[in-house]
Amino acid sequence: MTKKKVGILFGGKSSEHEVSLQSAKNIVDAIDKEKYEVVLIGIDKDGGWHVNDQSQYLLHAEDPKLITLNKTNEGVAVVPGSTSNQMLNLSTTTSLGQLDAVFPILHGTLGEDGSIQGMLRLANIPYVGTNVLGSAMCMDKDITKRLLRDAGIGVAKWYSYKKHQKDRIQFNEMKDNLGMPFFVKPANQGSSVGVSKVRSEAEFTKAIEEAFLYDYKVIIEEGVVGREIECSVLGNEEPKASVPGEILSSTDFYSYETKYIDESGAKLEIPASLDQQTEDRVRQTAIEAFRVLECEGLSRVDVFLKENGEIIVNEINTLPGFTKISMYPKLWEASGISYPALIDELIELAIQRYERDASLKNTRED
Template identity: 65%
Template sequence: MTKQKVRVGIVFGGKSAEHEVSLQSAKNIVDAIDQSKYEVVLLGIDKQGKWHLNDQSQFLLHAEDPKMIALNKTNEGISIIPGEEKNQVVTMNQSESLEQIDVIFPIIHGTLGEDGSIQGMLRMANIPFVGSNVLGSAISMDKDIAKRLLRDAGLGVAKGYTFTSAKRSQIQYQAIVEDFGLPLFIKPANQGSSVGVSKVLTEDEFYDGVQEAFKFDSKILIEEAIIGREIECSVLGNEHPIASTVGEIISTGEFYSYEAKYIDETGAILEIPAKLSEEMIEKIQDVSLKAYEALNCEGLARVDVFLTENNEIIVNEINTLPGFTKISMYPKLWEQSGISYSMLIEKLIELAIERHQRDQKLQSSIYEEL
């Protein structure tokens, strides 16, 4: 008897500044997934938030061009119905249920993708999904909240201030420079991929950077510049996570920008593994695992740190749905650590189903059902 394939819904795109990055990630996952084991269902979300059922052969336009890549919108809209035991996904045109999707791989970076929003919807629909749950996703996405929890866990973070749009008038260049010096980094609290991030050296650049960050979020961070090497570590697992070897980002520009991460393949040098002692690699892995657990992460995350000249490890951020593009660090680090791209996807799917089965055992009523 032939074993039935696991149906994997890949959700990608989305109403996010990182929409195009998500399309690249989805393409690479589709190319790498073992289609002898998994049946892929493509669920693309356009920039207006509409969901589309896509065909694998033509779900992207300009697929090979990171600047022009786009979702191929279809006339086949879909909807998710929470509360159904099976067939939670239906087509809107014909009102027909899709064949049961066993697990969702959401690869939407940034807003509404890794901030707990889609995770909450999938929990309501009772569908297993790859990555952190609602809480881990939300707190990791919010750099302000994440820094507070990391600091409470005894981990090093950059010094800085947080401002909401309501307190924008309190942002004073001179006062902040007196505290932290120059340069400074200004960033939206809830964005990834360096979207809206500015490195500033002058007063004009400072206020331009504040304006740029507020375009993407109503809360921003203004932080001291950490002088150090940019090191990244991939983490994989639920209750017993493991850490990959570490890699170094050697930026050829002012900092590791959006362009360098996803557009310009010469924008940064990725040195994998990083040229560090075994002792230092183990320390960074230990910090990465502590950060992962402190922020209640599950499934996967990439932990980004700075290593200063004094060998101090400063946690920069934790990305719970890191890029899966052809130049992304997360899969490259695992490949160097002995887990191929295809095997990595399989492990992530297994972790999603394992967690779902674990959570299904929890009692949902005060009184046990007879």
């Protein structure tokens, strides 16, 4: 059997660089080596690309707090439009070979905001995950909420401001309209980076400053009281939803450390304890949100389940974590799809989408 050559892009310039390293390690460990030849391309925090060897692509790989990309002297050049030499090793000026697909396990800015997706499309390479448009829309929490709201899907009440509007943001107005406590978030970050829970004016001032360190736009959002439920979605035109899981956090809210570093910071209840009707509604809401936001391949849809049964969509993550404590693969394992089988399906979905798009005409007939 001829092996498919799959590139794994990991690291990146975002604040979630270390999470991406952990995700890449899990994928490399789990991928079927009999089916796939893996090409590892690590991106450092300055944006430099490095061809890596599987034996030494990470330093301190077992410690989430110290894990580091092992930089090499072998850079990478991307060749737009090529069908067989899409990427070159700059040190040897040789091709990395024809890539059947790329798994861009890059979280956050420049990884799941449409940037890398656009580059891979120009390079004529099938890639795992949502297309350029869907990635960009889901990355921006403000845009996500607007589209979901207009589609009749429940979202938390929110306000958005850009940096030049900073002087207009008034604590008393937010308190009166959103209630207390509320949250301040960068609009274009994930994994709780730069997110603050606000209970006082002093905390509010600090939260605004913190959020604007990570993005030029922030959202200020009501605090929703409800159970934190997550659902994994998989597919292109006909997506399917996993069993839901519940986050039982031991911290004030589901922070970055709780998600990716502190294994005891939250209990994951998989599957979530829900009656069948509620489980069906959560899964259907996840699929509807996936479709409204033009997602493909994979996404994790996070919702709040309020006491009155109302479902509020919190966010859609188009490249969710694949670490050993990440919900996306765990939910599919509980739904009957093993980690290696999940990787297989994601790669096949990427190739199917590429072939579908390649069948479209790009010339006009007179």
